[in-house]
Amino acid sequence: MSEQAAIETNPQGTSGGESEDALDSLLDEFKQKTEPQKPAVSTEDFSEVVQYVKQQQVESVKKETEEGISSAVASIKEGLDVSVPDRAIRGMLFDLAESNEEFVNAFNNRNNNPQAWNKVLKAFQKEVADEFQIDPGATNDREALKQAVHSSKSETQPTEEQPDYSKMSDADFQKALNDLGL
Numbered sequence: 001m002s003e004q005a006a007i008e009t010n011p012q013g014t015s016g017g018e019s020e021d022a023l024d025s026l027l028d029e030f031k032q033k034t035e036p037q038k039p040a041v042s043t044e045d046f047s048e049v050v051q052y053v054k055q056q057q058v059e060s061v062k063k064e065t066e067e068g069i070s071s072a073v074a075s076i077k078e079g080l081d082v083s084v085p086d087r088a089i090r091g092m093l094f095d096l097a098e099s100n101e102e103f104v105n106a107f108n109n110r111n112n113n114p115q116a117w118n119k120v121l122k123a124f125q126k127e128v129a130d131e132f133q134i135d136p137g138a139t140n141d142r143e144a145l146k147q148a149v150h151s152s153k154s155e156t157q158p159t160e161e162q163p164d165y166s167k168m169s170d171a172d173f174q175k176a177l178n179d180l181g182l
Contacts, residue, residue, distance in 0.1 A: 068110060069090060072107075073093070075121050076121060088132075092124075093124070103120065163176060
């Protein structure tokens with residue numbers, strides 16, 4: 001700052017060094033007043049919020065996973081020739097997920113790469129079909145047995161007429177008791 005400028009800004013005629021010190025102190029006060037004051041908040045105050053957010057994330061992942069599994073079960077059942085309970089398919093899915101990391105990766109990326117996920121589902125569907133394959137011989141045997149039992153029930157069996165014990169003589173009644181083993 002030139003002396004002329006210092007005199008103009010400082011009409012009392014003090015030296016420029018003193019005015020610079022005064023200006024610096026004013027600027028320092030201004031800085032202190034305008035600097036955002038950091039609130040005295042600890043991370044403990046946010047622990048409940050953090051816990052809530054984590055809980056919401058876990059619930060969201062659970063819901064998304066359950067929807068994905070239900071969709072996979074429905075897709076697998078559509079292409080099967082045999083009736084397989086949902087519970088059995090879910091159990092097989094969980095078993096495969098436990099033992100095959102590639103399956104888990106395909107499941108996790110099902111939204112990013114649906115073609116790959118559909119290929120995995122088709123292969124798994126074949127496994128389920130093979131596991132629950134119906135033996136035609138056993139089915140035919142069961143149907144034949146069913147027909148035999150049904151036809152034997154429908155035939156009328158000749159029934160023996162029951163004697164009227166009240167009209168029997170004592171000798172006939174004793175004979176009937178002996179015939180019955182009494």
